[in-house]
Amino acid sequence: MSEPTDLTIAEARDLLAAGELSSRELTEAQIGAMEAGRGLNAYITETPEIALDMAEASDRRRSGGEAGKLEGIPVAIKDLFCTRGVPTTAGSRILDGFVPFYESTVTANMFAEGAVMLGKTNLDEFAMGSANLTSYYGAAINPWRARGDDRERVPGGSSGGSASAVAGRMALGATGTDTGGSIRQPAAFCGVVGLKPTYGRCSRWGVVAFASSLDQAGPMARSVRDAAIMLGAMAGHDPRDSTSADMPVPDFEEDIDAGVKGMRIGIPREYRVDGVPGEIEALWRRGVRWLEEQGAAAVEIGLPHTKYALPAYYVVAPAEASSNLARYDGVKYGLRVESDDLTAMYEQTRAQGFGAEVKRRVLIGAYVLSAGYYDAYYLKAQKVRARIADDFREAWRTVDAILTPATPSAAFRADDPPADPVAMYLNDIFTVPVNLAGLPGLSVPAGLTHDGLPLGLQVVGKAFDEATVLRVGRAIEAAAGFDARPAGR
Amino acid sequence: MSLDEATVARIARLARIATTDEERERLAGELSGILDWVEQLGDVDTESVEPMTGAIEMPLKSREDTVTDGGVAEDIARNAPRYAQGFLVVPKTVE
Amino acid sequence: MAATIEGATGVWEYAIGLEVHAQIVSNAKLFSGASTAFGAEPNANVSPIDAGMPGMLPVINMACIEQAVKTGLAIDGAVNAHSVFDRKNYFYPDLPQGYQISQYKQPVVSGGHLEIELEDGGTRRIGVERLHVEQDAGKSLHDRDPSSSHVDLNRSGVGLMEIVSHPDLRSPEEAATYVRKLRTILRYAGTCDGNMQEGSLRVDVNVSVRRPGGALGVRCEIKNLNSIRFLRRAIEVEASRQVGVLEAGGEIEQETRLFDVGRNVTRPMRGKEEAHDYRYFPDPDLPPLRLDRAWIDRIAASMPELPDARRARFMRDYGLSAYDAGVLVAEKENADFYEAAAEGRDKKLAANWVISELFGQLNKAGRTVDESPVGAAALGELIDLVADGAISGRIAKDVFAWMFETGKGAAAIVEEKGLRQVTDAGAIGAEIDGVMEREAAKVAEYRAGKHKLFGFFVGQVMRASGGKANPKAVNDILRAKLGG
Ligand SMILES: [Mg+2]
């Protein structure tokens, strides 16, 4: 048996089922790894006592003949999910001291399936960022290093702590949330699998909102199968979320090895973007070849409004965020900067409670919704969004799934991030259109750069067709044989 | 589209975020940069396009008209920065 | 009726529009499962949704929408099959989410109207622009501490209907009549209890003045008037302020003002330098509200009888005057009481009893019909005693007063006090004989042709019988005996 912390969820599940490993043993090993890996700052809050209690309860259930889909599996929870009795920060100072008295639907679903919570992972403040550099609790670090360059790399964002924890063997899997790429981009940067499900597949209830029409929770894991197992436990209709889909949750694992023979895979020509390194283009071509070798047909398609996705996103997401973040006002919970004057209390609380990126987006959002600008910005962006969704709808007439690169670069250095906001925003160029259209997208590690940093490919599917996305992802995973491991801790 | 410091001040006020002169100067530049970049949306023909407000078309859910929640005053009190005699307490706000 | 304002430079006319916030009758709140009950301990009826806790999401209570649709149908509005919930963004401590979920561009009901009855007996149709559904805010209390305000979120998230009229109202009195009429309709429809003291019905008023027949002037909104009396006063005071400004050559600035009851003036709301910019946009947490035609039709088919229809029926079927019918239908409970008391009896007689005796006593006692010590069945019994000739109408009024005081039944009081009317011809004849004996001179005058003395004899006989003699029998026997 390999180190317990190296196991995939599927492997651990089999060992637990066979009685060769207890959840307590697995959890203890994982707690040890979590402590040893503190240098990566992947966790904001560690919950080892809770983890051990949950592990013991899981072992008892198993000996009683009960076992859920994630029975006894230690996982990490992005600190955007409200967890009852455990501080939930959203990576922001403004939620200082906030302890939810309710459990998010997704975490409740996972715990009901036997999952064990190790702690709450680091993230960009309010999930706004692509490098995990905006967290009030300090940057999370990518366990990967470039060959011959020991300087720290960003794990991507916003689910950077989750990606770092999973890649760094500090959890078997983790939850993420993805508003514009926040699961897929850090997964690609950290060499793990990340799945953003169809909008509505996982409940948003109890997840701190960033942009309500785009936010979606999903799994991050070390294999496509593990992502499928986790999604099965996380997903499901929730009557408490008006936007949660009342759809049956299929067994995502069932047909995962069924292959891609006879499938038509769309290759969007608009995803060939100037300035993207040649090795990313090459990896993409290799991905196409892998699928063709397994019997799929590659079809060039057009998604003509792709280049407008990012600017549309940077109107819609900040607009919704400016409203969603209005509740952080020092009155009900979290930080309050006292003053005799109400307006001063509000303004100081929010000035000191929010970081620079959050303020930037709240201000952009307030501006594009303000009188006289609504039509030109917000309404226009929502119309462009409709056109982007139409592009995909058109594509589904001819293809079953779409293959693209996951990111336009590998993980960049933490001490040398893109200089201006727009350059940083370009990180999500390949992932954002998928959120705007509400579709499922999967990032699979598929290769390394010339200097040994992981790169991912993205598979996009039809709404609620995660099963096909996972099948295609599994085919790439099998062909890529990605088995490189991060060096750093 | 260039956004000046007075406009930054106005929206910062709307958003209840205190800003210093320095911040307003920096923000005016940054926000203008973002808005200039966003301008390209104007190139898209959206004549007779319905704006998209939700990611996926779905029917509206509803709840029953029964009392199923409440009774969390203590939990609210525990999280509140200032709470007294059963109320949230804020600086005087009288009109 | 339309009123005018005499300015120094001539006559001005009122143009008044009302925005009425009516709390929806429901068990649970508009988007959460917390109770709407009034008068609970502070923050007891609050769910994490109503407190704006992180990650909380709204799910609509369709019973509230059904109530809004009922109300819309009651005012002849068009129910929209597609409407949208928007967020109205602003900061206030009793607004925990930092926005109010409301409806902006696409309300659930568009258009509509209601008829108001004027003092001269005519009616006027007042247009309704829209009815939309929105959340209430919490309550801020300012008198508990000199330096801080206290916030209670019990009302936060309670469903409201905002009903916006056209600026069709022409006098403070018409505005008052409109509110009363709307309140009556809401109570008939069962969609709002209309209790202004508890804040179930709140009125914002838009006031402008203009030269007769001229274009509408700039309006000011006066917020949160919680009684009809204050509404009327606020309109008067604001209109004369505007006339003053205009006649001095000034201009009216469109703004929101508050009515200072103590000083009897309106003043601008504080912080007006801060132009409101609510940044409305469709709430991404809520898909559009789509209503099924068949569902709307079912609600339409199950609508209760509304006040105008009931009034018309009272006039048509019961022969009541417009005035009496109007008085009876103004409160649903009153009309219900009347119909129960009138069931199987003379409708007009019953109406007189309810309006003059019952309402008179209730008014004096400061009670509503629901608190009446005399129930509909008891009043019916009394009316029957009069109709059967068991007691006279005169005695019945005394009996009613005792009933009201003691809560006892009519028959019991009549028996206990021996008030049953005397119809026995022998007994009445004996009383008449006695009177004719005492008043022999007058008898002679009568017989000599002074027939208008007849009434005098009736009065004497009635007095002698202690009011109990049956007046018809007295008439008949007296006429026979005098005529002899
Ligand atoms: Mg209003």
Ligand SMILES: [Zn+2]
């Ligand atoms: Zn309103």
